[in-house]
Amino acid sequence: MAELMEIRWHARGGQGAKTASLLLAEAAAMDGKYSQGFPDYGPERMGAPMRGFTRISEEPIRVHCAIYTPAIVVVLDDTLLTAVDVAAGTPDDGIIVINTLKSAADVRGEMDLKGRRIYTVDATGIAIDEIGRPIPNAPMLGALLKVSGLLSLDTVIAQIKKKFSHGFRPEVVEGNVRAIHRAHEEVRGE
Numbered sequence: 001m002a003e004l005m006e007i008r009w010h011a012r013g014g015q016g017a018k019t020a021s022l023l024l025a026e027a028a029a030m031d032g033k034y035s036q037g038f039p040d041y042g043p044e045r046m047g048a049p050m051r052g053f054t055r056i057s058e059e060p061i062r063v064h065c066a067i068y069t070p071a072i073v074v075v076l077d078d079t080l081l082t083a084v085d086v087a088a089g090t091p092d093d094g095i096i097v098i099n100t101l102k103s104a105a106d107v108r109g110e111m112d113l114k115g116r117r118i119y120t121v122d123a124t125g126i127a128i129d130e131i132g133r134p135i136p137n138a139p140m141l142g143a144l145l146k147v148s149g150l151l152s153l154d155t156v157i158a159q160i161k162k163k164f165s166h167g168f169r170p171e172v173v174e175g176n177v178r179a180i181h182r183a184h185e186e187v188r189g190e
Contacts (some may be wrong), residue, residue, distance in 0.1 A: 003059060005150060006067045009052035010086045016137025020074075021052030024141065027151055027159035028056040040066055048103035049084060056150060074100060076123070076136050076145055081111060090116055097143050097187070099123035099136045104190045119147045121187040123179075130179040132173065138176040140184035146184045153184060 011017035018039040019187045025037030036055040053067045069089040076101035081088060087096060092115030092125070098107055104118040122144040123136035131138070138160070145153055157177055 003067075004055060004057045004061065004063075005072070006070045006074040007054040007074060007144075008067045008070040009054070009074045009076065010080050010084060011050055011052070012046075012048040012080070013048045014049050014135075015076045016135045017050060017052040017074075017076055019032075020076075020137035021054045021142055023159055023163060024115045024144075024151070024156065025056070025075055027156045028054075028161070030159055031155045033058060034061050036061055036064070049080060068112075070142070071095065072097070072148055074140055076140055078102070081107070087111065087113055087116065090139075092116060095147055097140065097147055099140055101125075104188060106108070108190065117147070117189060119143065119187050119189040121183050123183055125183045126179050126186065130182065131175040139179045142180035142183035143187035144185050145180075147189065153180065156180065176184065 009017040022037035025035035028035035038053055040051045043166050055061050068122045072095045073086055073090055075086050075098040078098055094116045096116055097119045100120050101122055102120060104120050107120060108118050122137035124134045126139040127136050128134055141156055145151060145156060157180060160176055161173060
């Protein structure tokens with residue numbers, strides 16, 4: 001892992017990017033790493049564009065601001081691809097993971113992107129199948145873990161079970177776990 005791994009999440013309010021960014025940071029801490037997870041949004045309303053941020057490091061993290069040059073970008077809503085420059089600041093070898101029915105090659109063409117590794121997964125479809133609601137954050141975590149190798153699947157699933165077991169019915173927790181596993185298997189890149 002690089003000294004400091006920075007991940008920027010793009011979503012709309014209500015899609016779970018805040019939860020995912022925090023949960024990933026908590027799982028990293030559980031794994032003995034230093035981490036931060038926090039949201040950034042304007043009007044607090046469902047459907048409004050928002051961003052989440054996660055930092056993970058082997059060393060203490062001394063920066064406390066938005067992430068402008070992320071190594072990884074996670075997009076929970078593909079309608080943001082035409083509304084926001086989700087690739088802004090990503091290096092040529094950066095990773096972009098997108099919740100969409102489109103292929104990575106199709107997304108690359110539509111975004112007119114050079115460089116970067118693009119991965120796609122139908123996280124909303126997986127969420128509907130496994131959880132019964134179109135909240136793509138858990139499947140996007142599974143896809144992110146597969147393409148990045150940041151943390152083990154077991155570490156993140158343990159954190160989800162720990163965090164969600166007190167506020168959600170067991171079938172919702174297990175649905176999220178299944179969604180993570182499915183996206184981990186179904187994510188595709190170029």
